Amino acid sequence: MTMVLVHRRHSRCRRWPHPLPLLSPSRLIETLSLIALCCLIQQYGIVGVHPFVIGMAGGKPGGWSSSSSGKLLQSSKNSDSLSDSINNSIDGLENDHAEEEQLEEVHNETNLQQSKTEQSNTKYIHGLLTTLESLLDKYIVSGSMATRRRAYNILQQIIRLSMDKELIRKAERMVRRSGMPMEMPPPLPPTEHVPAVDQQLEDEELHTQKIVKPMGAMIKSSLSSSPLPTEEEKQREIEVNKRLEWERKHKEKSEFMNKMKDNAPTTTLLNDPDVAKNRVEQLSSFAEDKKLLHDTMNGADLGASSPSSTTSSSSSTTSDISSDKTEPAFSDHDNIKRTVTDYNSIASAKSSELIARAGSGDAFLGSVLGVGGLDDVLSRIRRRVWIPLAAPPSLLSQLGIRPVRGLLLYGDPGCGKTLLARKLGDILSPARPITIVSGPEIMDKFVGSSEKNLRELFDNPPEIYHEYKKNYGEALSRQALHVIVLDEFDAIARRRGGSGGKGDQGDAGVARDSVVNQLLAKMDGVDVSGVPTLLIGLTNKPSLIDTALMRPGRFEVQIEVPKPRTTEQRIEILRVHTDSMARNGRVLVKDAPRDTAAWNVLQNMGEEGVQEAPTYDELLNIIAIECDGMSGASLAGVARAAASRALERAVTDFAGHLANDSAIEVKEEGEKRNSISDCVITQEDFERAIEDVFESSKGVDDYSASSTSDANSAKTTDNGAIDKES
Numbered sequence: 047m048t049m050v051l052v053h054r055r056h057s058r059c060r061r062w063p064h065p066l067p068l069l070s071p072s073r074l075i076e077t078l079s080l081i082a083l084c085c086l087i088q089q090y091g092i093v094g095v096h097p098f099v100i101g102m103a104g105g106k107p108g109g110w111s112s113s114s115s116g117k118l119l120q121s122s123k124n125s126d127s128l129s130d131s132i133n134n135s136i137d138g139l140e141n142d143h144a145e146e147e148q149l150e151e152v153h154n155e156t157n158l159q160q161s162k163t164e165q166s167n168t169k170y171i172h173g174l175l176t177t178l179e180s181l182l183d184k185y186i187v188s189g190s191m192a193t194r195r196r197a198y199n200i201l202q203q204i205i206r207l208s209m210d211k212e213l214i215r216k217a218e219r220m221v222r223r224s225g226m227p228m229e230m231p232p233p234l235p236p237t238e239h240v241p242a243v244d245q246q247l248e249d250e251e252l253h254t255q256k257i258v259k260p261m262g263a264m265i266k267s268s269l270s271s272s273p274l275p276t277e278e279e280k281q282r283e284i285e286v287n288k289r290l291e292w293e294r295k296h297k298e299k300s301e302f303m304n305k306m307k308d309n310a311p312t313t314t315l316l317n318d319p320d321v322a323k324n325r326v327e328q329l330s331s332f333a334e335d336k337k338l339l340h341d342t343m344n345g346a347d348l349g350a351s352s353p354s355s356t357t358s359s360s361s362s363t364t365s366d367i368s369s370d371k372t373e374p375a376f377s378d379h380d381n382i383k384r385t386v387t388d389y390n391s392i393a394s395a396k397s398s399e400l401i402a403r404a405g406s407g408d409a410f411l412g413s414v415l416g417v418g419g420l421d422d423v424l425s426r427i428r429r430r431v432w433i434p435l436a437a438p439p440s441l442l443s444q445l446g447i448r449p450v451r452g453l454l455l456y457g458d459p460g461c462g463k464t465l466l467a468r469k470l471g472d473i474l475s476p477a478r479p480i481t482i483v484s485g486p487e488i489m490d491k492f493v494g495s496s497e498k499n500l501r502e503l504f505d506n507p508p509e510i511y512h513e514y515k516k517n518y519g520e521a522l523s524r525q526a527l528h529v530i531v532l533d534e535f536d537a538i539a540r541r542r543g544g545s546g547g548k549g550d551q552g553d554a555g556v557a558r559d560s561v562v563n564q565l566l567a568k569m570d571g572v573d574v575s576g577v578p579t580l581l582i583g584l585t586n587k588p589s590l591i592d593t594a595l596m597r598p599g600r601f602e603v604q605i606e607v608p609k610p611r612t613t614e615q616r617i618e619i620l621r622v623h624t625d626s627m628a629r630n631g632r633v634l635v636k637d638a639p640r641d642t643a644a645w646n647v648l649q650n651m652g653e654e655g656v657q658e659a660p661t662y663d664e665l666l667n668i669i670a671i672e673c674d675g676m677s678g679a680s681l682a683g684v685a686r687a688a689a690s691r692a693l694e695r696a697v698t699d700f701a702g703h704l705a706n707d708s709a710i711e712v713k714e715e716g717e718k719r720n721s722i723s724d725c726v727i728t729q730e731d732f733e734r735a736i737e738d739v740f741e742s743s744k745g746v747d748d749y750s751a752s753s754t755s756d757a758n759s760a761k762t763t764d765n766g767a768i769d770k771e772s
């Protein structure tokens with residue numbers, strides 16, 4: 047038996063344990079099978095073991111030998127084919143290894159290249175992500191459509207190019223968090239100019255002009271070439287001439303309008319309300335002219351839109367001041383100087399004029415407004431908020447003053463903050479309805495939605511009232527003040543960064559911070575295109591509001607709406623809520639109006655009863671003393687509860703009579719009376735109502751006490767933040 051050692055040239059293969067795994071499994075099986083076959087045939091024993099080939103030798107010594115190349119050399123006749131096979135196998139093995147090494151190298155190179163590509167892709171995508179982030183920040187602040195378009199394009203690039211799916215997901219998360227809609231933004235509005243498109247439009251316009259103008263001329267020339275024009279043709283010629291003249295005039299107007307859009311504003315503000323009104327009306331007349339021109343150019347009836355009819359229709363819609371002018375609007379040279387800014391200034395002057403009218407005289411008196419015991423508060427609001435809004439804008443700009451943008455009303459629950467804000471809205475926003483929204487309504491569970499809600503609140507003010515729209519049109523729509531009342535303001539304006547600035551409110555805290563940021567941005571007027579807006583924030587907890595919102599220029603005016611402290615204040619509130627009953631003779635008082643229910647009841651009580659009854663003022667005084675410590679809402683509750691006691695008595699009585707078929711009692715001769723017509727509220731009703739309200743509002747009053755201490759610990763400065771006394 048001979049030990050045959052089969053070598054491999056490759057040094058790596060000489061070590062033990064050698065990489066049998068380098069052989070492909072099929073090759074290994076083939077080799078082993080051949081060796082086993084050899085063993086069986088020649089009946090030799092196993093003679094050699096090699097790390098990668100188990101060699102078998104047998105027969106005569108020297109019948110098998112090893113070569114330097116590691117091949118088995120065969121000298122035996124019987125074993126020719128076998129040794130060939132084995133040698134082939136070994137050749138195959140070596141070739142395999144060479145191929146595998148080559149493959150491995152190629153593979154490594156590819157891997158290297160791929161990782162380089164991935165790295166540079168990741169780097170590029172990170173760049174895009176940074177751009178996207180800054181665009182989204184801008185979008186959160188401005189809500190601008192142009193920014194949204196750019197951000198959307200960047201997002202699409204990331205989705206298209208990123209090799210790393212995680213980066214795509216990250217980009218999408220960023221977009222969702224910003225509140226930007228994922229869908230494609232609407233196409234560019236016509237006001238956004240693209241030079242190439244503009245050029246094309248210009249070319250097209252020139253082309254159309256070429257077609258339109260000769261058409262009129264053609265008709266004219268064809269008419270003039272006719273030897274004997276008929277009556278109809280003459281009429282037609284007049285119409286054509288009129289039309290050509292009309293086109294010329296309106297072309298001038300169009301050029302003027304374009305000039306207004308392109309050029310910088312040139313004129314001063316106009317404060318005279320009549321002039322302002324006139325100018326705004328002229329603008330609307332111009333719009334009408336333009337529409338008629340458009341209709342005519344599109345084939346509307348020539349006669350109906352003839353120059354004479356256009357002028358008369360437009361002048362008939364203008365004010366009486368302009369209607370007595372013989373010259374049509376915009377015909378004199380001065381008008382050419384007007385710009386869009388003029389109309390905005392005029393409308394702005396008109397808006398302040400309307401506010402001035404609404405708040406003049408007794409408008410700020412509590413008794414007129416229906417708000418009791420808050421005359422101090424009302425006079426402060428008048429001075430700080432109404433006066434700058436009612437002043438002519440030109441005067442304000444000369445004085446360097448801007449109307450306030452935010453008013454914070456704070457105080458205990460039920461002290462009349464919402465009531466006051468509503469009434470103020472009527473004075474401060476006479477041209478359009480006010481918007482009242484509760485803080486929690488703005489907050490949305492979806493990331494970015496709260497900011498969006500807030501933006502929409504500012505960006506979509508209600509339309510101005512019809513009569514103003516009719517008279518002053520779009521210009522006033524842009525300039526009339528929009529009053530937004532934010533009830534439960536602390537829900538959206540809480541201090542950022544969680545309590546103590548540690549950001550311990552988790553995701554909800556982060557979301558709320560972003561809402562405050564949005565509010566700050568909106569209040570700072572980043573978006574100059576919006577209508578002027580006054581925010582009125584209402585809260586029971588002023589100390590929770592973010593301090594950045596309190597600085598001058600934002601919620602600059604902060605006023606406490608307190609509980610009624612004196613008997614007089616409570617009397618005023620009670621008077622607001624009982625005035626109607628007393629005037630209608632439903633309160634049993636000595637000075638009840640004649641021939642009312644109360645007066646009739648008094649008559650039946652006799653002289654003594656009348657003497658005992660209090661007057662209306664005395665009754666209010668008695669109740670106000672007994673209601674010490676109550677809020678405005680509780681006092682209103684007392685009035686309601688007393689009335690319902692009297693009503694209960696009367697209805698029960700009446701229903702009983704109905705059941706007995708005696709609903710109508712004859713009290714006196716000829717007079718038909720029943721318990722309903724005798725329904726009056728007595729002093730006793732009020733006293734029992736006070737007990738009821740005290741009983742039912744016990745918990746609320748406890749809460750009031752605690753929040754009073756909170757409010758009291760905060761001291762208001764007239765123009766600035768709320769300072770904690772501690």
Ligand SMILES: Nc1ncnc2c1ncn2[C@@H]1O[C@H](COP(=O)(O)OP(=O)(O)OP(=O)(O)O)[C@@H](O)[C@H]1O
Nearest residue numbers: 417418459460461462463464465619622678679682
């Ligand atoms: N000063 C007041 N004069 C007349 N009525 C008042 C006054 N204060 C409160 N009321 C009555 O109480 C009701 C509730 O008041 P309001 O909702 O304005 O209080 P609030 O301060 O906004 O309370 P909250 O902080 O709980 O929202 C009012 O509708 C009104 O009928």
